[in-house]
Amino acid sequence: MKNFIFHSPTKFIFGRGAVSSLGLELSQRSFRKALIVYGGSSAERTGILSRVKSSLDERCISYEQFGGVRPNPELAKVREGIALLRSSGYDCLIPVGGGSVIDCAKAIAFGASYDGDVWDFFDGKAKITTSLPIAAVLTLPAAGSEGSASCVISNDAQNAKRGVSADCMRPILAFLDPETTFSLPHYQTAAGVTDMIAHICERYFSGQGTAMVTDAVALSIVRTLVKAAPRALADPKDYEARAAIMWAGTLAHNDLAGCGLGASPAARAGGWESHALEHELSAFDPKITHGAGLAVMMPAWMRYVADADPIRFASFGREVFGIVPADDSAEAVKAAAMRSIEFLQAFFVSIGMPRSLKEFGLDESCVEQLLDGLEKSKGRVFGALKRIGRDDARAIYESAFR
Ligand code: NZQ
Ligand code: ZN
DSSP states (O other): OOOOOOOOOOEESSSSTTGGHHHHHHHHOOOOOOEEEESSSSHHHHHHHHHHHOOOOOOOEEEEEOOOOSSOBHHHHHHHHHHHHHHHHOOOOEESSSSSHHHHHHHHHTTTSSSTTTTHHHHHHOOOOOOOOBBBEESSSSOOOOTOEEEEEEEEGGGGEEEEEOGGGSSEEEEGGGGGGGGGOOHHHHHHHHHHOOOHHHHSSSSSSOOOOHHHHHHHHHHHHHHHHHHHHHOTOOOHHHHHHHHHHHHHHHHGGTTTOOOOOGGGGOOOHHHHHHHHHHHOTTSSSSHHHHHHHHOOOOOOHHHHHHHHHHHHHHHHHOOOOOOSHHHHHHHHHHHHHHHHHHHHHHHTOOSSSGGGTOOOGGHHHHHHHHHHHHHHHOOSSSSBOOOHHHHHHHTTTT
C-alpha cells in the first residue's frame, strides 16, 4: 500500500428532498449572491431548478441563472460565465446538473480570479490555486464531479478536450437526491454507471500494486453497480437502486477508491489511460457521451495491457463476476484475466452501451487525428500499467472498431 493523502472536504447531503436545505447551508456560510448554472432543458423540466430557487428564496439569497451548458462543456460557455461572474460579484456557484454542468461551473469558478485566459490552465501554462466556492446539485450520477478535484472542458476550435485537477475546486457542498435521477434516460443511466466503473478501474489498474482495504472498497462498489444498474434500468423509479448508483458515483471518484494505489491527482498524468483514449473521441465528436466512449475504449485498452498484470485482472474477474482460473498456472490466470475483460464488456453491452466505435458512426479514417490529439494532451508516451506510445494507441483504437 503506497503512501497517500485523502482529502475530501465536501459536505454531502444525501436523500429525498436534500436540496431543500441548500439555502440554509449557504446562509450558514454567509453567502448572499449565487450564480445558478445549468444545462439544456432537464433542470427546468424536472422541477429541480424551481426547488433550488425556492430554497434560496427562503433564506433571502439572491441569484441569477446561467443556463445552456451543453454535454462535453465548451470553452466559449466558460468564458461567457467568467465575464458574467466578474461583472456581477457572485460569492458562490450552484451547478444543477451532471458532470458537464458542474465542470463548467468549476472552470468559471477558478477562471474568474485569473487575469489571463482560462484555457491557460488546460494548456499547462497556469496553475490553479484558488476557486470560488461551489455547491453542487447533482441530477446525473456519472462523472463524480460533485466530489472530485477535477474539471474537464472541450475546446472545439482546437478539437481538444482536457482535464485539470486541484483540490481547491472540490465542491464545498453537494446535494444528492436519488429521486432527481428518476427522469434520466436509459442511455444516460447506463453511460453514468460505465463511467463510475471506469473511475474505479483506472485506480485499480494503476500498476502500483495492491491495497487490501481500498481494493475491497473498490470491488464492492463495482459489484453493487453490476447489481443495481439492471434494476434501475428496468424500473427507473426504483429508489434503492437509484440511491446505490448515486452514492457509488461519488465514492468511485472522490479518491477514496484510490487510496494507497498511487492514483492521486498528480499520478493521473501518467495513468488514466482509458480516459485519455476516450477524451479524444468526445473531443473529435462532442455528441459522443463520455461513458459510452469508455464502454468501448476501456475493454480495448485492457486487452492490450492485460499481459502487464494478469493476476490483477484475474482478481477483478473473480471478485466481480465469480470467474475462477482452472488452476494456478500462468496460462490459466491469463485466460481468467481475458475472460474478466470479456465479462466486463458483456455487462456494458447488456445495459445498452456500444461494443464498437463503428456504433458512433466513426470509421478508422479518424484514428490519426485521434492520435494527434492524444499526443498533444498526454505527450509521446504515457500510461502507468504499461507505457503507451503512438503505435500502441493506434493498435488500441483499431481494435476498438472490431
Ligand atoms: O442538458 P440537460 O437538458 O440538462 O440534459 C442532460 C444532458 O443532456 C441530461 N440530464 C442530466 N440530468 C438529468 C438529465 N436528463 C434527465 N433527467 C435528469 N435528472 O443528461 C445529459 C448528459 O449530461 P452530462 O452532464 O453531460 O453527463 P455526465 O454527468 O456524464 O458528464 C459528462 C462530462 O463530465 C466529464 C466528461 O468528460 C464529460 O465532459 N468528466 C468529468 C469528470 C470530473 N469532473 O471529475 C471526470 C469524468 O471522468 C469525466 O471525464
Ligand atoms: Zn470518467
